[in-house]
Amino acid sequence: MSVEGMEGIMATITVKIPDPTEQRLRRQTEAAGKPVEQFVSEVLEAQAMPDKTLRDISGSVHQRFLESGMSEEELADRLEREDHAARGVVVPAPECHISSKKLSRPKWGV
Numbered sequence: 001m002s003v004e005g006m007e008g009i010m011a012t013i014t015v016k017i018p019d020p021t022e023q024r025l026r027r028q029t030e031a032a033g034k035p036v037e038q039f040v041s042e043v044l045e046a047q048a049m050p051d052k053t054l055r056d057i058s059g060s061v062h063q064r065f066l067e068s069g070m071s072e073e074e075l076a077d078r079l080e081r082e083d084h085a086a087r088g089v090v091v092p093a094p095e096c097h098i099s100s101k102k103l104s105r106p107k108w109g110v
Contacts, residue, residue, distance in 0.1 A: 015040075 017025070029039040055062050065075060084090070 025036060025040070029036045032039055034042075058065075070078075
């Protein structure tokens with residue numbers, strides 16, 4: 001069955017859920033200040049959306065990473081250090097990398 005809604009024709013479905021699930025759902029919708037129907041519709045809509053690629057999610061961050069010249073390993077190291085720092089865990093600085101031309105440190109200016 002379909003009904004006319006604000007965004008055009010919308011399908012109507014009936015879903016059977018256990019009473020405890022309904023109670024949790026009602027608490028969540030009350031906290032969100034939304035009717036159950038709207039809340040559930042938004043959850044289903046989000047679930048039915050196509051998966052986004054990492055590039056879609058990261059946007060300009062991905063481009064800035066490419067422009068930085070940083071390797072994926074260097075980025076992983078930096079992200080791990082930042083994660084530890086956010087949690088108050090001290091991690092030693094990375095060791096210098098020696099190339100055939102010069103002594104260099106990873107580029108962190110992302």
